[in-house]
Amino acid sequence: MSSTVEKQLGRLLRDARGALGASLQDVAEEAGCSTAYVHKLEQDRVRTPSPRVLAGLARTLGLDYGVVMSTAGYEAPSSEGPDSPSPAAARFSNAHIVQLLESLQSDVAELRKDLARNRSGG
Known part of the structure; x- marks a missing residue:
């Protein structure tokens, strides 16, 4: 340099x-x-x-x-940086993650209801 x-x-x-x-x-x-x-x-x-x-x-x-x-004297590969996501990972946005977490949350709620019902003998 x-x-x-x-x-x-x-x-x-x-x-x-x-x-x-x-x-x-x-x-x-x-x-x-x-x-x-x-x-x-x-x-x-x-x-x-x-x-x-x-x-x-x-x-x-x-x-x-x-x-x-x-x-800094380097040949810049891209403006994204060395930790930029792969194209496959880039398809998923925060909205997808939130949607997935919300669906998991409702599944967990259903499982809890089923467990409570089974414990009470219902």
Whole structure:
């Protein structure tokens, strides 16, 4: 990674954090890394930043993952990040999960009624 690229990454992260008014600790906790690591990134003292950490920082700071990766000197695979869901998993939205949980909840309620009836001899 060239010195120019490193300085661009440090400045990008520092400026984004400043725009949010977030502390180093808040950003680090949300991104899932140490405060010291974020500080080193902002000071351009990390030669090869972790793509996983960069993805967490991009999400936390509201930056495009592809931009962060390319600024860090990587070829950005996508703007989704390394933990993006597979196409099969992406088909399921939160609405599907809520619907499934609600149906399970009604099934559990029916089972409880049946158990109570059986216990009472009914």
